[in-house]
Amino acid sequence: MGKHTGLRVVTRSGTDKWYxxxxxxxxxxxxxxxxxxxxAAxxxxxxxxxxxxxxxxxGEKAVVTFAHALDSYLEVKERSAHTKALLKPLLEHFGTTKLARIDQVAVDEACKKLLPPGSSPAWKLRAVIAPMNAVLEHAARRGWCSRPALEKPTVPPPKTPFLLPEQATALVRAAAPHLRPVLVFILAVGCRxxxxLGLPWSSVDLDGAHAIIDLGKTGGRELPVALRPVVVQALKSLPHRVGPVFRTRLQDKRAMDGTTIELGEGYRVKREGVGRINTAWQSACRRAGLPGEWREYRSKRGKMTRVFKPTHVPYCLRHTFATWHYCVHRDMQMLRDEVGWTTIRMVERYAKRMSPKHREAVIDWWEGRVDLGLGNSG
Structure with missing residues (x-):
């Protein structure tokens, strides 16, 4: 077994931690x-x-705990805040449980305890199965447990609704002035x-009609994109050329002589979300006559509130771009390259086979021949 002298707690210069x-x-x-x-040390x-x-x-397989495996998983690579949020309840549930005791039954029990009753298979997969699989795979590669073989629930194919050109026109016209350029940009570029929302003016060249998109979700890659006439028109309508391109307000305070002295602030972008446009998005969808439903919610003070929940979400604009692009070009590879997808499978998921009769309507939209009410906000 080798010599055993035991461990002692020691200090280290320059730090107050014990070693x-x-x-x-x-x-x-x-x-x-x-x-x-x-x-504690x-x-x-x-x-x-x-x-x-x-x-x-x-042997290691008999003694390594989930907490130890999770610590190692978080140390080897920086994980997103969203991933850490998903792992936190799993750590609280499994904690010092030995990896050798975590099997399908244990994971099923975790799903029952950690998820609300009636949770969808997709949420079960995303909130428990997938993060557990990632940690156990990490542990298996280090010889701490066997490779996981967790059952993955059957998840229905996700729906990817898109907008027709006339619906997109109605949406942009119905949106608040500060939101219109955002919608136009996503519809005509296809980005997330x-x-x-995180695009800076330093990444935009209006004269050259192109921009650089930071694909933060895919390892920090950058994607150059051409700006169609409708995008150039939308961006030229903005009253500023420094800082973030899109702001929560186009104008804020005015001096005594009527000149603008402060612009609205930029969006605080969330990696897994879309920033603070949900309320403006819902209002625009409702005014544009897009499908949705009214839902009632009880506030913390007990007051009932009715909120319009549209069928479409902002991410649908990315699906719309893919569908329009394929309608015009009928070229999956070209679409994949323009949007930055890594596989044709992703392209096939997002690009719907829209009727060719909409081809001219799409071209008119992209070429800026459709009045979107952008005007000149400056």
């Missing part, structure tokens, strides 16, 4: 406890020493809403 140092079962240890509390020392001893006797 573990020593040799257990032939394994040299020098690692941080992550705490500045001596008593001592408890960690006892636990860590037992863990190493057990591993030397029974979050990518549009």
């Amino acid at each position: 573990l140092r020593g040799n257990v079962a032939g394994q040299n240890v020098y690692e941080s406890t992550g705490t500045a509390d001596r008593a 001592e408890a960690i020392r006892i636990h860590r020493e037992k863990q190493i001893l057990d591993a030397s006797i029974f 809403p979050s990518e549009a």
Whole structure:
């Protein structure tokens, strides 16, 4: 088994954290406890020493816990805030559970405890199965457990609704002035809403009619895109050329002489969301006559409120671009390259076979021959 001298708690210059140092079962240890509390560090020392001893006797697979595997999973690569949010309840549920005891039955029990009754298969897959699979795969590659074989619930193919040119025109006209350029940009470029809302003027060349989109979701790649006439028209209507392209208001305060002295602020973009356009989006859809339903909600103060929930969400504009593009060009590879998708399968999912009779309507829209009421906001 090798010599065993045990672990001791030591300090390190330049930090207030306590460290573990020593040799257990032939394994040299020098690692941080992550705490500045001596008593807590001592408890960690006892636990860590037992863990190493057990591993030397029974093997790693018998002693590694979910918490340990999760810590390692988070250390090897920076994970998004959304991923960390999904993993937090799993850590609270499994915690010190040994990986060897986490099987399909244990995961099924976690789904029952962590998810609301009646949760969809898609949410079960996204909130529990997928993150559990990722952590267990990470652990299996390090020999801490067997490769996971969790059952994946059957998820119906996602619906990808899109807008017809006349619906898009009605939507843009019905939108608040600050939202119109955003909608036009996404419809004519095909980027994700979050990518549009985070676009800076430094990435836009109006004279050259092109822009650089930061594909933050796909490893930080950049995608050059051509700006169709309708986009150039929309961007030229904006009263500023510095900072973020799209703002929560086109104009804010005015000085005594009537000149604008402050513009609206930029959007706070969420990686998994679209920033703060949902309310304006819902209002625009309702005024444009797009499909949806009224739902009642009870506020924290007990007051009932009716809210219009449109069938379409902002991400549908990306589906719309793909559908329009295929309608005009009938070229999957060209569409894949313009939008930055990595597989033709993604293109086939988003691009619907819209009737060729809409081809001229799409071209008129993209060429700026349709009056969208953009005007000149400056």
